[in-house]
Amino acid sequence: MNPLMITILLCSTLLLYPGATVCSLGSSGGGATNKQAAALLSFRSMVSDPSGALASWNASNHPCRWRRVACGRGRHASRLVSLNLSSSALYGRISPLLGNLSFLRVLDLGANQLVGEIPPELGRLSRLRVLYLFLNSLQGGIPLALLTGCTGLRKLDLGFNRLHGKIPPEICTLRNLILPSYLNLGNNTLFGEVPATLGNLSQLKALGLYLNQLSGGVPPSLGHLYNLTIFDLQQNNLTGSIPPKIWNISSLNYFSTEANELSGMLPPNMFYTLPMLEILYAGGNRFHGHIPSSLVSASNLSKFLIAQNHFSGVVPPELGRISKLLPVDRLALEDNRFNGTLPSVVSNLSASPTTLTLSDNKIVGNMPTEIGILQNLRILWLGNNFSGTIPPVIGNLTQLNSSDLRMNFLSGSIPISVGNMVSLSILDLSLNNFTGKIPVTIGKCKLLQILNMQHNLFIGNIPLSFSELKGQIPKFFGDFRTLYDLNLSYNNFDGEVPVVGVFTNATGISVQGNVKLCGGIPDLHLPTCSLQISKRRHKVPVSAIVVPLVATTICILSLLLFFHAWYKKRLTKSPSTTSMRGHQLVSYQQLVHATDGFSTTNLLGTGSYGSVFRGKLFDEIGENENLVAVKVLKLQTPGALKSFTVECEATRNLRHRNLVKIISACSSIDFNGNDFKAIVFDFKPNGCLEEWLHPHTDNQSVERHLNLVQRVGILFDVACALDYLHFHGATPVVHYDLKPSNVLLDADMVAHVGDFGLAKILSEGYTSCQPSMSLMGFRGMIGYVPPG
Template identity: 45%
Template sequence: MGSFNLSGPISPSLGNLSFLREVHLDINWLTGEIPPQLSRLGRLEFLNLSSNQLHGGIPASFGTTMANLYILDLQENRLSGEIPVSLASLPSIGFLFLYSNMLTGKIPPELGNLTGLMHLDLMESMLSGPIPPSLGTLSSLVWLSLANNTLGGEIPASIWNVSSLWGINVQQNNLTGAIPADAFGKLGNLVSVTMDNNRFHGHLPASLANATQLQLLQLGPNPFTGVVPRQIGALTKLQWLLLSNTLIGAEEPADWEFLKAMANCSQLLTLDLTAGRFAGVLPASSLSNLSSSLQTLYLPYNMISGALPEDIGNLVSLQSLVLDSNSFTGALPPSLGRLQKLRLLSASENTLSGSIPFSIGNLTELTTLNIKANFFRGALPSTLGNLTKLLELRLGRNYLTGLVPGALFSITTLSIALDLSHNSFAGQIPEVIGNLINLVEFHAESNNFTGEIPDRLGECQLLQYLYLQNNFLSGTIPSLLGQLRGLQYLDLSSNNLSGLIPLFFGNFGMLSYLNLSFNNFAGEVPSVGAFTNASAFSVQGNGQLCGGIPDLHLPLCSHQSPKREHKHFVIPIVLSLIATLAVLALLYKLCSWHKTSTTNSTSTTSMQGHPLISYVQLVKATDGFSAANLLGSGSFASVYKGELDGQAGESKRLVAVKVLKLHTPKALKSFAAECEALRSMRHRNLLKIVTICSSIDNRGDDFKAIVYDFMTNGTLEGWLHPDTTVDSEQRYLNLSQRVTILLDVAYALDYLHCHGPTPVVHCDLKSSNVLLDADMVAHVGDFGLAKILVERSSSSDQPTSSMGFRGTAGYAAPEYGAGNMVTTHGDIYSYGVLVLETVTGRRPTDSESRHGLGLREYADRALRNSTPMDAVDTQLSMDLDNQLHTTSDASSYKRMADCIASLLTLGLSCTQESPSRRTPTISSRSCMPSRILSWANMRSVMLNRRFLLLVCGLWS
């Protein structure tokens, strides 16, 4: 019945058809709850209700009467509640599919009674608690899928004894522990193991060699350590080896033996070693002897050195080759031209040199070529024009010279980006650039381009980002650029451009950054659109400009100067104009009020990928922005708790609505900064934005708000410094929770600085901006002061912009008070303050400092006196003392004391006065979880979610 497009609720009368053996109502639009009457179908063997919109609980009666049920498929619905224990009474069940629902609670241990169960799929719900050891008694189990839940604890040892298993999938949970040395000794039938995105640790066992049928092994991200065992070469059927974002690595030649052994893995399709600890020279022959069927090779964000293997062209099936952020040297081997199936070639941020080989033109399937930030020299080969499928070409930050071949601009597929920046290209930008009608981002800054801006650039009507600064361009701005109405960023600074500033720039509704400084522009500066916001454009260094908004402090243009002989004519004309404008303004207000009161979507906008929302909807959600829903108020905004109506059949959604105080100076700039910073950011530990609202309120005034997911457990500040007059119960964080929250924040910083779409400095990291969800997972929020690094440089010391004091007193880096540049070091300082505050329970601005010491001095004194426990928050200290008295385990107490010392040391290290002495230092060559925060010698701090717990001895 799945092909009939059924809708509505399931009729309870279906339960009267007692003769039925099969019911298939999958892939329909069925709604409502599952009728308990279906349990009357005592002869039923197959019940398939998957891929509908059913909600409510799973009827407990299913397990009591359906003695013949063999397949129960309820996946991809909206079922909630706990898994009924009664399902463990289904004597004939072989397949239980509950995948992709909203089930909660623990996995019933009683499921271990289903001796005939072969396939158990509980993926993508909200299940918690441990994996029941009783599942290890399911001797017929072939497939165990528990991924994408919040399960904790270790994988029970009994699971590793189920010799019938073909697949184990526990990815995206909170599981811990090590893989036992003999784990794979009895799993000779195993085909697939996915354990990524948990907290597993320890070494990879050599017993992997027993899983001779294994095809997929996905273990990262996890804090596994050690090396890849050479026994992995026994897995001759292995197709995917995914070890990204682990602490597994190689330093000595012997550590790379696994790569030589993997020549036996003749079916290998993907090898992913991203962001590990692989160092030293890559064994050339071992790499080029890998399977000729290899399609994907990922080695970025490691410390691998030496030249690329000359015979890399042997990997003739390769489709993706990613080598970014290593220390590879030498030239690109000519044999690359043999990889004619290659679609992605990325080797940015290395020390590759020489010229770009002509053979690269043979890679006609390439869609992405990224070799920026290397030491390539010479002219571009004309054969680049052969790459007719390119979507993205990045050649910036090299030493390339000569003319840009016109053939490059015939690649009409170029759409994502063309980056020629920071080279020494000369000559004119060819007119044929107009062929790139789909181009979104064009970087030609910091070259030696001369001549005029080509007219045909205006034909690239999808352009959003155009950077031509720091060249020798001359002439006027072509009028055809007026067609680029989607422009968001335009930088023409530091050229020899002249003439008038075109008025059409003011009509670009998306334009948020315009830099025309240091040219020879003359005449009047427009006063419309982008030119009304002094922070959105720059015209400094043009000596003959006049007019514009008052903030520019430019002289009046000649036509603006009053003339005495016409004074008696001017006054009545001006008065008439003022009166007319006043009437028009009044009419506009009346129309705005009327329109606002009659529509729910007045002038609303939304961030891309988020649903539209109106002012009226937010009024309803927050009960008219009532004081009862006010969560807090700051300089630029007030935050309200709200409840948005869900889609059809969905429950309401709790949100936090941040309403901008537009009358406050710089509030609009804060709104723009936050929207821009979060526009394309996606990370587990960043506060999730639902949408924005830019509209008009019921008084006709501008209204702007940002809507976030509501964080049930409030802010970290509220837990560290509870208001006892408000909080009905005393809230408390134990040591493990504090460490985990600090790891969450470190993850967020790592993503912002190094792994997001563009590097971002938060500039206001503090405990009140760290929010906690229902599972106590930390999310960094409030990006109103964030600064986006326009260019990722080779050093974290690269400035973004000069400014005055930025951030919050006590958390802000000392160099910000002196008006220095924004850098990632500032966030590291704030992170260090946050660490000290979290451990000591003291605010960095406490006026009643114990012993008359500031927060940093207080922590430093405790360490110097070898009394770190004296600096601990009172509640935390009492908790640790209670544990000592309860368990009498002195060694456990010592581990915790050592943990406190480690945390204090980390906080002190990150809050050094000099930015260059702060650890960790974050640079583009060390932006990866395994290198940002290494604890052993305090050079950096590992951003592995369990590293502090490991160091502190809290991980059982």
């Protein structure tokens, strides 16, 4: 058979594929097509595809007809030029046969769950222009073959993976990284020095090396990147000063060296040489000196964060002349060495930022009354050496979420306008010289979670009823549904301490240093209130108090004696309870760091009201690293906020070895100014019971099985948890959503019940024969207890 006949037969074979559009006589396109199909089918065989993104990849169609695949035009119509599988929920490894797609120009596998190493064979894709592998779980180093072979790359994004090792100096071979291209290696575990050869990529527009473990200095050669608009080296271990030439890159729009160990001074003329700068993150370093006076020309600046440095001098008046501070922006100057009085910065801001932090400096004088114009403010930290009174205009800050005025010399009484700040969740007035009584209006701040008033000169007592509130410390503190940390210590309060709400938890309140207080729960160890106090406060006949009190005391003593004997016997047969410290709030930024930016690689699961991420948090002294599970609420989902409040309320007084322990909580705003709420739990390495009863072997390297002893042990653990919730806690709690996915197993296979988002705290006086009158509506999920 002559060559012409062979070619015709090959072309006829290609026509069997409905997607074949061109058949060039005399070409070897059939072999190329088979090679392409083999490469793609190899990739499919190495990944799981729960979303069905690869369902059309089969021999009945030409590869150019397969989903997420694009072919060229003209004589290259049968050649694959683009493979876009981003955000397809793929799990598995990258097939090295993808290196056979020699005409490929775009390869986008970003935002999946790919594991393993980056195949060096991808370096054979000499025509490749775009390579996106971000947001996966890829490991190993950056293949040298990828940098030396794909020399035509214009965009390379390997961020948010688990890549390890040094950045190869050969990265300078990527000379075609041109506008508007970028290089992103951020959020990995790369170490070593920043290669000086990066300075050879003179056309580079965006450089992202953030969230790694890079050390050494910033190479002066990076000052040759004259087209750079994004310069992001935050959260590494870099030292030394910023090379002067970098301050001359006039195209810079975003500059971040936050959370390193950099030092030196900011050049006085830096805002003249950086006219396009919109975002400056330089906090958490060792910069010193004054804020550059050229700040007055920073007409595009919208975010200015220089907190936690060694800046000194007065807060420059030029700061108030920045004309484009937008309502979603942040002004952070805390933890420096600023002194003097605060100039009229606040009144000159053309629009109000959501964050204004000046705490931990040495600023003196009165709090500016102009603070009241910042009506979009959500975070206000002013702990310095301010004196005088709190201006009543502070009540205009109705959006305020967190206010910290601690460690000043503020005096006088708390203005009644504080009740207008209905969004407050944190209020810290400690270590000042406040006097008088706490205004009744603070009762309107129903979202309060932390209230700290220690070391002041407050007076008054704690009345029993709302009708008696006439400027005294109110009982309604106990009525706050979210408040779990209340510090009233070292004041001049008197009278009886309530025994409701936050006052039922000794670890959640502090009243020490108030020698005239009495009553409260036994754990506070306060003296018993006299009958005179009871008579004065209740305004009822003594006989109406004494008779029920004596009868109640006899009953309580009898019950206590019986309970003590019963509980002592029970301790020998069931797991003991463990103490739990009061929940401390963590910041949004801490949780971002702990979870690698809420990376999908740390995603443990997703529910109706939130997603749970694995994270690493340091203890209070920053030495020990603890594994945690972070539940991030989906606040846009109806009922999510209520679920957050219920879970905090239900678990704050629960202490049992078979309940999931809440370590911390976060009620803040994210970097975009949106509300953010999360709960931090103790991490359980063996996951949930659901994964053991119904294992999904596709996503697990080791198949899980429970033997009979383990099953019985788990049942006993859950039973102990429910027994505690129903009969032995501070108040009876009904879980309402008990199912295998809400039972977590620790390293010793001990079971812990969690997820109290649908829980119900039963009313006082509840019995098994008479349910709580407040129990309304259906709770839980249809079929919420799967067969085990």
